[in-house]
Amino acid sequence: VMAALKREREEAEAEEESPGTGSRGSVRGRRVRERLSVLDFDFEKLCSVSLSHINVYACLVCGKYFQGRGLKSFANIHSVQVGHHVFLNLHTLKNYFLEEENYREIKRPPGDIMFLLVQRFGELMRKLRNPRNFKAHVSPHEMLQAVVLCSKKRFQITKQGDAVDFLSWFLNALHMALGGSKKKKTIINGVFQGSMRIFSKKLPPPDLTPEEKEQLLETEEFKETMTESTFLYLTLDLPTAPLYKDEKEQLIIPQVPLFNILAKFNGITEKEYKTYKENFLKRFQLTKLPPYLIFYIKRFTKNNFFVEKNPTIVNFPITNVDLREYLSEEVQAAHKHTTYDLIANVVHDGKPGEGAYRVHVLHHGTGKWYELQDLQVIDILPQMITLSEAYIQIWKRREDSDEGQPREKGA
Known part of the structure; x- marks a missing residue:
């Protein structure tokens, strides 16, 4: 994304320097400089509304960070209210265009949110197994937030639940998120x-x-x-x-x-x-x-x-x-x-x-x-x-x- 913006800026500067382009090149160059001035990826990846750092997207128009891209998410509310429809996933670096006609009828596939659970659990295990950790402790906060989100608040951080209920849900959720079914096997089946x-x-x-x-x-x-x-x-x-x-x-x-x-x-x-x-x-x-x-x-x-x-x-x-x-x-x-x-x-x-x-x-x-x-x-x-x-x-x-x-x- 940064390379594309840099290339766009160079093209705009070339248009400004080339003779005969008139005011059109200068206007485009000014817009590119305005976009680069608001995009700063060195900021902490936190939603500007909920202060959450899970599933955060950057608005490529104003540079603000918002969580999610569903119908009730802060990113979608921002796109409707302000008219900014281009967002960047800060983890996968994929671009998303909200409220476009060709995307409006596409529904999120069932179980898509469960992939977040696999991702957070994998990150936690890699941190625990890393012999070169900078800190002597590992925080499971991101993993716990993913559990709350994927379980639809059935299991919460502030309320103790039953260990067997959580274990059963967690193993089955990982199995389904990895693409498993009753017939299709995953690593969960092979191990347990x-x-x-x-x-x-x-x-x-x-x-x-x-x-x-x-x-x-x-x-x-x-x-x-x-x-x-x-x-x-x-x-x-x-x-x-x-x-x-x-x-x-x-x-x-x-x-x-x-x-x-x-x-x-x-x-x-x-x-x-x-x-x-x-x-x-x-x-x-x-x-x-x-x-x-x-x-x-x-x-x-x-x-x-x-x-x-x-x-x-x-x-x-x-x-x-x-x-x-x-x-x-x-x-x-x-x-x-x-x-x-x-x-x-x-x-x-x-x-x-x-x-x-x-x-x-x-x-x-x-x-x-x-x-x-x-x-x-x-x-x-x-x-x-x-x-x-x-x-x-x-x-x-x-x-x-x-x-x-x-x-x-x-x-």
């Missing part, structure tokens, strides 16, 4: 997506006689069906928390091993699921394990009145969790590696809707664990991680190249 078989069987109404139940079970409607399904995370159900207190008049905090709640996916364990008018027995069997496996430990249940939190502690090892027994026999041969190591653990402390989140993260270079909460980062022993109320866990599949990596003692 697994598959399972779901066996479902409809139950007869409980008020029938045994003879009537047997007759219904022989019909096609009540026979067991099998469907293939994919998943980005596995939901682990906790046992019901006890209602009674112990001899010291204190509530008992139950504990359950991780492998007990993983038995839901062994293909044998059946669980009853109720709808508003029908009951089903379902069992699940894993058919494909992803490189990174996410566990969602379901702690919150909603009844007719309020949300309850299950305080059950899940006992789990930090390393060497083998999931081969949860695969069907015919697909075990296709999985050379089925052992997983924990790399991240999200913890929820406090009451439902009022608590706070903590994250335990493994540093691969040193094998040490760190606890992150807001801006506070401290070291933590691996033995302390298993005592927390785990909510979300991310496990990494161990490959041949991971056998010699350092591990924290006692892990």
